[in-house]
Structure formats: structure tokens, C-alpha cells
Amino acid sequence: MACHERMEDDSGKYERIVHKNGSSYHYLKISLEFEEDTSIRLNSAQFKQLIISSLKQLFGEIGAALPFDVLQFEENTLSAVLRVYNRDLVKVWSALTLLGSYQSEMCAFRVQQVSPFLLALCGNSRTLKLE
Amino acid sequence: MQSTGGHPKYLLCEISFASPNGWQHVEEKKLHRSILEAIQKAHGDFGVACCAVSFAVKYLNTYTGILLLRCRKAHYRLLWSTLAFIHQLGKKETCAITCIHVGGTIRTCQKFLIGYNRQQLLRKLPTCKSEAERTALQEAVRSCTLQEDVVSASEEDSN
Numbered sequence: 001m002a003c004h005e006r007m008e009d010d011s012g013k014y015e016r017i018v019h020k021n022g023s024s025y026h027y028l029k030i031s032l033e034f035e036e037d038t039s040i041r042l043n044s045a046q047f048k049q050l051i052i053s054s055l056k057q058l059f060g061e062i063g064a065a066l067p068f069d070v071l072q073f074e075e076n077t078l079s080a081v082l083r084v085y086n087r088d089l090v091k092v093w094s095a096l097t098l099l100g101s102y103q104s105e106m107c108a109f110r111v112q113q114v115s116p117f118l119l120a121l122c123g124n125s126r127t128l129k130l131e
Numbered sequence: 132m133q134s135t136g137g138h139p140k141y142l143l144c145e146i147s148f149a150s151p152n153g154w155q156h157v158e159e160k161k162l163h164r165s166i167l168e169a170i171q172k173a174h175g176d177f178g179v180a181c182c183a184v185s186f187a188v189k190y191l192n193t194y195t196g197i198l199l200l201r202c203r204k205a206h207y208r209l210l211w212s213t214l215a216f217i218h219q220l221g222k223k224e225t226c227a228i229t230c231i232h233v234g235g236t237i238r239t240c241q242k243f244l245i246g247y248n249r250q251q252l253l254r255k256l257p258t259c260k261s262e263a264e265r266t267a268l269q270e271a272v273r274s275c276t277l278q279e280d281v282v283s284a285s286e287e288d289s290n
Contacts, residue, residue, distance in 0.1 A: 060175030062212075 023116040026089045027071075030096060031079035035106035042102075044073040047080060051092070054099040059091055068092055071118075079112075081121060089114075139185060140207040143232040143240045144198040144214060153224035159188045162198070165220045166213070173216045174209055181206040189237065195248070198228070199240060207233065 032047070034040060042050070048070050056064035066088045072081040084092045096109040113121050148154060167186070170178045182202050190199035202210045214228045231247060234240040252272045259265040 056175065058175050059177050060171065060173045061216075062173055063175055063177075 021086070024086055025083050026086055026114060026116050027118050027121055028082040028084065028089075028093070028096075028111055029079070029113040029121050030082060030109050030111050031077060032102075033078075033108055033110055034102075035108075038105055040103065040105060041075060042078065043075065044070055044080075047073055047078070050099070050102055051082075051096065055092065055095040058095045058098055063091060063095065066091060081118075083118075086116075138204045138235070139201045140204045141189065141234045141237055141240050142200045142202070142207060142211060142214075142230050143234065143244060144200060144228050144230045146196045146198055146226055146228050148196075149225040153226060154193045156224060157191070157193055157220065159191050161221055162191065163188050166200070166210075166217065169217045170210065170213045173213045178209050178213070182210050186210070197244065199237070204235075 032042070032050075051068070052064050055066060059066075066084070068082055068084040068088065070080050071083050074080070082092070093111065093114070096111060099107070099109055101107060113124060115121055146157070163186075166188075167179060167183055170182055174181075185201065185203045187201045188198065189201050190197070192198075200210065211230055211233070214230055217226070217228050219225050232240060232243045234243065249272055252268055256265065256268055259268060
């Protein structure tokens with residue numbers, strides 16, 4: 001009877017680990033939409049340059065120097081996954097919001113998902129198809 | 132009762148020019164414009180929007196190179212960091228601006244300036260070439276005070 005109780009002692013315990021700032025990056029899933037159906041195509045370098053030029057307009061040279069990465073870029077849909085540091089998220093997001101045109105064509109960035117974890121960007125309940 | 136307007140911060144700066152005749156062209160309006168252009172370049176539209184509202188060149192002394200700038204308390208660091216990027220005024224004169232003191236009122240900046248000027252004068256004392264120069268300098272140092280009746284500067288504007 002005594003050893004049974006001792007076993008019960010260990011199995012009842014659990015440990016909870018909470019990460020407050022689990023990731024030093026934030027990941028944004030974005031896509032570039034043009035107002036009219038144009039045949040403008042960008043490659044990944046031009047895409048990144050577009051974001052940098054918007055940062056430069058809004059936040060100057062110092063904003064244009066904010067380090068961020070385009071992790072994934074699809075030319076057909078003009079969608080990408082960006083990675084920014086936590087402290088730069090607000091600036092980069094606001095620069096994406098305020099971009100209006102590219103080569104005198106009206107366009108806009110649509111931010112579809114933002115998460116501190118990259119894994120969260122692969123699944124989205126909005127794209128679930130319910131039978 | 133708390134005032135809702137932005138409290139100002141005063142940045143006491145020193146301008147130094149590369150060439151000695153750079154001083155003739157400096158005036159307050161030109162300086163104001165050059166600093167706003169530098170903020171536009173360094174911090175963009177956001178920087179100009181933050182700083183330009185309450186930005187003013189309060190005092191400029193072309194003989195000693197002392198400049199007093201006013202800006203809002205929330206964004207004085209933006210202005211301070213821009214001063215490091217200014218390397219010419221109006222495409223002609225190369226210059227450098229360093230901030231020597233940050234104060235909440237013009238009066239505190241004035242008090243600091245008096246001590247600073249006294250220090251600068253004392254630093255020039257060993258380089259005096261004649262005895263007359265030396266005595267004149269020592270007299271100037273001794274007479275550095277904050278004149279109570281002349282000071283109109285205990286204003287703290289809130290706008």
C-alpha cells in the first residue's frame with residue numbers, strides 16, 4: 001500500500017512552462033494587389049525594394065535601414081512571407097499599409113496573417129473549406 | 132490640472148564650420164529649413180510630422196556658434212539624432228552640429244551656457260599671447276553672471 005502511494009505522488013505532478021517573448025521575430029504573410037488587372041511582374045528583389053522605398057518615404061533613411069527578410073516569394077500571386085524583428089513590426093506594417101503605387105500603377109499590400117511563429121502561417125482557419 | 136499641450140524640450144547645440152567664413156551665410160530661417168530637410172531625409176514623413184509642429188530655432192549666436200532649438204518632449208530624441216546627420220547648410224558650407232545640453236526651459240539652458248562659456252574662456256587662457264589679453268579674459272570670466280532683469284526667458288510655451 002505504501003509504495004502505491006509513492007507512485008501516485010510522482011504521476012500527479014506536472015510542470016508548466018510559459019514563454020513570454022517566445023520569438024524575437026514576427027512573420028507576416030502579405031500579398032501585393034494591383035487595382036487594375038495589369039501585367040506588371042516583380043521579382044523578389046524588386047518586391048523587397050518596393051517595401052524599402054515605402055519605409056524610406058515614411059521613416060527616412062533610418063527606416064529604410066530596418067533589417068527584414070523576404071523568406072518566400074511567389075511571382076504569380078505576388079505573395080510573400082516577411083520576417084521582421086519585434087521592435088520593427090509596427091514600422092514595417094505601417095509602411096506596408098501606406099504604400100499606394102508602383103510605377104504609377106495603383107496597388108496595395110494586403111496583410112493576411114501575422115504571427116511570432118512561422119508554423120502558424122501554414123494553417124489558417126479562414127482558408128478552411130467546410131463541407 | 133494637467134496641460135494637454137506638448138511640453139517643450141530645449142536642445143542647446145554648438146555649430147562648427149569647416150571654413151572660417153561659413154558664418155556669414157547662417158541665419159535662423161535658413162537653419163530652420165535645413166534642419167527640417169535633414170529630418171525629412173533621416174526620419175521621413177513620420178519624423179517631420181512629429182517634430183515640425185513645435186520646432187523652432189530660438190537663439191542663434193554666430194560669434195560663439197551656440198544654437199538653441201525647441202521641440203516637443205516626446206520627440207526630442209528624433210531631432211537629436213538628426214543633428215548627427217547634418218553636414219551642410221544649404222549646399223555650401225560644411226558644418227557639424229553637436230548637442231551640448233538638453234533642458235526643459237530656456238532658463239536652465241542659459242544657466243548651463245554661462246558655465247560652459249566660462250569653461251571655454253578658461254580653456255583659452257593658456258593660449259593668450261599678451262598680458263593685456265590675459266587680464267581682459269580673466270575679467271570676462273569673472274563677470275559671467277545671469278542678469279536677472281535682462282532674462283525674459285522663463286517662458287515655457289505650451290502649444
